[in-house]
Amino acid sequence: MDLYIPVVVLGVLAFGFAAFSVVMGSLTGPKRWNRAKLDAYECGIEPTPQPVGGGRFPVKYYLTAMLFIVFDIEIIFLYPWAVAFDQFRGLFGLIEMALFIVTVLVAYAYVWRRGGLEWD
Amino acid sequence: MTAQEIVFLLLGVVTVGSAVLVVTTRRLVHAALWLVVSFGALAGSYLVLTAEFVAWAQVLIYVGAVVVLLLFGVMLTEAPIGRSDALDSGNRWAALAIATATAGVLVTVVVRGFKDAYLPPRPGGGTAGVIGSSVFRGWVLPLEVLSLLLLATLVGAIVLSRTDVVREPSDDHDDHDDHGDPADHGDHDGQGRGDA
């Protein structure tokens, strides 16, 4: 458990800093609202792209999130494998994880060829 | 009561409390954000029980990815972002009764099932190393099949979200998300929207 005390301390510090910034900003800053300020913030340009079907977001965000989640899960399985790697005897560990990664890589190839990686 | 048990109890209260807020809040986006709190506190509970790997998997996948997906999902729809009474279902009392009953049964089962059995948490009992040597010892085939599940998931995501209609390059509908397949047609350089 001692391992996590620095993490907890860091978390408390981060939380304190965030709370402090928000509270102080709202206490000390001037409050002049206009239309531009209430608009969605996107690096100073017009919020794009506009959805096609009348929804709020274009569906491509969903695809990005799905890609993220799938590769996230793949990574999760890589951690225990990496930590246990020196216990493997022979090529078994390598082959098994290669098989796992190649399968998910097939998905990657498919997404790439389908234009899932292009934004527009 | 040890410090560990107190922390665990507090985290449990946070988990249950934010879970209740998920289903009672009138703002859809807030529900998703309360879910973050609930998942995060759950990860903390895992950590207290020395299930470190599960805790970090919970943070990475549920707090990090699933909630993002949920938020995107909310924003894909016409769901109201602000406070909305439409989020209340007429069935909520029935749902409450069923949820309470289910929770009652499950809690009773666990309480009666384990009675006063007590297993002190073993530091280092749930690290990535321990999980790794267990997974790669007895669960090789299920792991490989899981990769197929991930593959099928992505295929499904593409099927549901990418349109794949072949269009002539001159056809100028740049508001449509339609030129999915680079295998089938030429360039689209003219159509790219200027990035900031």
Added chain:
Amino acid sequence: MNSVSVLAAPEIHAPPVEFSQLAPMLIVFGAAIVGVLAEAFVARPARYAVQFPLALVGLAAAFCWTLWLGFSEKPQHAAADGAVAVDGPTLFIQGTILVLAMLSLLLIAERAQDAFTAQAAALPGSEAEQESMADGGIQTEIFPLTLFAVGGMMLFPAANDLLTMFVGLEVMSLPLYLLCGLARRRRLLSQEAAVKYFLLGAFSSAFFLYGTALLYGYAGSVRLSAISAALSRSGGSETLLLAGVALLSVGLLFKIGAVPFHPWKPDVYQGAPTPITALMASCTVVAAVGAALRVFYVAFETLRWDWRPMMWGVAILTMMVGAIVAITQTDIKRMLAYSSIAHGGFLLTGIVATSESGLSATLFYLAAYGFTTVGAFAIVTMVRDTTGEAGHLGRWAGLGRRSPVIAGIFAFFLLAFAGIPLTSGFTGKFAVFQAAADGGAVPLVIVGVLSSAIAAFFYVRVIVVMFFSEPEPDAPSVVTTATTATAVALGLTATVVLGVLPQPMLDLAGQAATQLFVR
């Protein structure tokens, strides 16, 4: 496995993987992966021509290998580190699933042009949808997705521990959720079906997992044989055990579609593209019943006095509700869905029997019912009017006068569902009821016969509508194509042969059952 023993033996060696015994599954999964690669790298117009043969060859090769495994008299045992049990019942069930999947694939391939949407991502009613329809393309991902589902169906009943079973369950279900939403016509209905199936399916998976967790708490292992061993030691917490069994049963019974976990079935069967409905009504039911057989015969056999009353109740409810509610249906696919629910009840009586004869009877019933179901849904895809399939029962009026052969075959399938002698349905029901009666479940058999009689009423009603009423002027016509006709012919042949000459198949099921399950 606890961490102490892990730390004491730090080396991980390659587990023995019996590739030969796993080959049928590996072939199907391999074909699915090649299919995804083909989606990625084959030009769009050529994809269909690649995918259909690929899927068919993959399933056929897997089936041949299963046959070879079945007849090669090798001692069977749990493969892949004990995760998968390749034994007689497994091989029988996998073989059945593969054949039925091939038949369904014929329907999927044939009706790809007009059962499946050209573009799942196009909004219903939008301009993009019009264009994709006019374009004439199809969503060829249905083939690899079907193969994934079939691979999951093969793993589900073969899994030797609850975790592998859960993985199989998900691999089987996820592609099906998706395929349900890809109908070409009435797309909103189809998408609603997909969402319903997905939400309820995810819910039932959660039940399955929770049950697994409680059983792990009871036995300290998720392996079926270890749970069985823990039961015979009769220590541990009874509460955890019973709650675990109950929750696990909910997950399994949901997939079978037993009452009261059935409400998804009519909606999903109606909304899904009919070829997919055929796949679900045949293969998924076979896989789910196979998994239930393994769980209740291997893990909980010594506990049977505890779960039998529950199973009795569910079986009785399933048979009665399925048969009675089917009477009120006016849509042909919903009616077949309720009929499928009722048949789930008959299959449960085979599980209740918990004997070798019960096992072999259930196996035979699964095969017989699967063929008839695929054949019946194949005919549903053939009867069409300008808006697609003629779903409403009223539209089938007078079909017997316009297309006597098709109507006759459909009538035969319905009689097989009803269990009229000289059809496979009769043999199957007889075998299952006999096993249940031998197992002391006589009241269950009486309810089964009663509900068969009720069911016969609405089957006969459809036959009467087809043959003894006047066709409407714009009545649907029958569109016959080569592959659909093949599927119908094979389903018909199996129904006739298993009805008239059931002995070889009964012997095969009996032989598969004599091995019982490996542990």
